[in-house]
Amino acid sequence: MFGWQRRSIDMRLLNIPHNALVFVGDGRKALFLRNDGNSLHPSLKMEQVHEDENPPTREQGTDRPGRLNSPMGQRTAVEAADWHHLEQHRFARRVAGAMQQLVRERDVKALVVVAPPRTLADLREALHADVKARIIAEVHKDLTRHPIDEIAQHLTAEH
Structure with a gap:
């Protein structure tokens, strides 16, 4: 019926x-x-809130980037891991699981997804087809810091 x-x-x-x-x-x-x-x-109306403690990379990873030796005797630097960015991807996958559970338990017929593009991409990858089929709209915005009444206004405002 509806689709992603x-x-x-x-x-x-x-x-x-x-x-x-x-x-x-x-x-x-x-x-x-x-x-x-x-x-x-x-x-x-608020149903659930999920928050993740995700400090900046400098506070999570203290190891220096490694080096690789090539067969030619050259040493190549390895890019440092961005732990903060990796945790954002993991969090999106975890909340996708929570979303699936809520949609299935309550037999939700319509789902609106509001998130920045990077988070939307992570959700698309993590959600099962039955949940994706219930999505009636996705909105490319970050509204997580807005009060709930303002979120409704943003979603239904005439531009």
Whole structure:
């Protein structure tokens, strides 16, 4: 019925059905909201919050980058790991699992996903087809730091 094929949307056309699940997340925080209102007057209510402690890489990894020896006798530097970035990817996969569980347990019919492009890519990779099929819209924005009433306004505002 619905599919993940709809990549970007005209905000004037976004109707969030009653009881739809709205996921708002980034690489550190995820909000699961439910529309308690209707598609004309959404009223988002908090269902779950997931937050990740993810300090900067300089506080997580103290090892110096390694070196590789090539058969020609040359030494090549290995790029240092960006632990902060890696943890953001892991967090997105964890919240994708939580999203799948919530969608399946509550038999959610419509799902709206709001996240920055990098997080959206991680979610696309992690979600199962049955959950992807319930996505009616994805919005390329980072709204995790906004109050819930402002999130609803951002999602339904006329531009």
